[in-house]
Amino acid sequence: MSPDPVPRPLDHLLERGNPESDALVLRGERLSYEGLRERLAWLAGWLASLAEPGARVASWAAKGEATCLLPLAAARAGLVHVPINPLLKRAQVAHILADSGASVLIGTRARLATLEEGDVPAACCLFDEEEAMRRAKEGAPLSLPSDRDPKELAAILYTSGSTGRPKGVMLSHANMWLGAVSVASYLGLGEDDVTLAVLPLSFDYGQNQLFSTWYAGGSVVPLDYLFARDVPKACARHGVTTLAAVPPLWVQLTEVEWPEEAVAPMRRLTNSGGALTVELVGDLRAQFPQAKLFPMYGLTEAFRSTFLDPDLVDRHPTSMGGAIPFAEILVVTDDGAIAASNEEGELVHCGPLVAQGYWQDEARTAERFRPAPKDSEYGGMAVWSGDRVRRDEQGLLYFVGRRDAMIKSSGNRISPQEIEDAARATGLVAEAVALGVADERVGQAVHLVVRGEGDAAALKAALARELPNFMQPRSIHWRDSLPLNPNGKLDRAAIASELTRELEK
Structure with missing residues (x-):
């Protein structure tokens, strides 16, 4: 069955899960879908009392209750969420706060304590995450799902560019909702799935660990790991079925011991943020013989673009695969024509996953977001990735090189x-x-x-x-x-x- 192409406001993601089933497993606490919906209502109500619709609320913390719920709570309150990578330091955080014009920053107490005079805009209120959740529970909840226009701006995700400081990618409710639907569909996620969320929630790939699993009614276990060996321990403890990582982490994970109780429940492994090598594919196959392996390619500017069918991985281990649901991927030559088979060209992503551009940066938006090629089925605005690819006779894409200096x-x-x-x-x-x-x-x-x-x-x-x-x-x-x-x-x-x-x- 094809995934439903009709977008909804982002805070509706939790409506599909069984009320009694686990939705979020935190350190020392398990929250059912019913419990998580209640916390979402509290947090959304408190945020709505702090800022006017359209204001930006930033988060700078590890994977706790507040950071997991903020994307949906801000969306329900009509605010724009700005997740900040918890690995960043005060100089980068100060830039993001100033550039986004954040009205609220919620973070861990230790991180907030590193900020110096001038780092925080005068109109920005600071709250540590424990205080934020405490205040949220004392206010009036927003219990009903919102009726926000899916085209509204819901988040700004900051990503590095080759020529300067991070730039904010503007994502709508529809971008993130359809991204969740798309990934849940091609991964085959279900209510009995358990996702170990090891990637930072400030990345689109990391956020989608939450969104796609919740769309499917499954359970998410956030993990801030210190050592690679922490990951198989968590997988064994929680019966994890789905694990997403980037190539350097996969390399580390193939070098540590995996107990049988961590391997047996694993159904799928997903990779993005860099290509898998033939050797790494072999190592993962040997370690997880029963799990499906999903190599993927993505752009923050278009969320995710391609995936390789697990049945094709052994025969085509270096391929990027083909377009994910709701994406149209074209290979365009330098003269603007659609490339022939095995002809190199630029990867151009068209369709409803394309972001709204860069926050307050018309010049850089015009460079990357341009009208779709005339042969596009979707038309409208497209993301011209700058990445060079080719498509073989079977329609499979292969990465050739990167145009920028990233x-x-x-x-x-x-x-x-x-x-x-x-x-x-x-x-x-x-x-x-x-x-x-x-x-x-x-x-x-x-x-x-x-x-x-x-x-x-x-x-x-x-x-x-x-x-x-x-x-x-x-x-x-x-x-x-x-x-x-x-x-x-x-x-x-x-x-x-x-x-x-x-x-x-």
């Missing part, structure tokens, strides 16, 4: 410029170039090439204060001079080539 490390999209700006801001270097170097475990490792007379230890310490862990350079390479191109700019290609030769010695 670094992909441990599933994170990292802006080279953001690292370079942080390095120069220390005053310890005059020039800086951040590069991604191929690495088996993390995809790409960050290397920083700098020119200056500063102290190496001081630079490393300064970057540790200003940048999150996943942006930290693995190595810093000092130079007396850096090559320039004919336009007088730093020659990134020459610097990368020189670094590669150095590392290969």
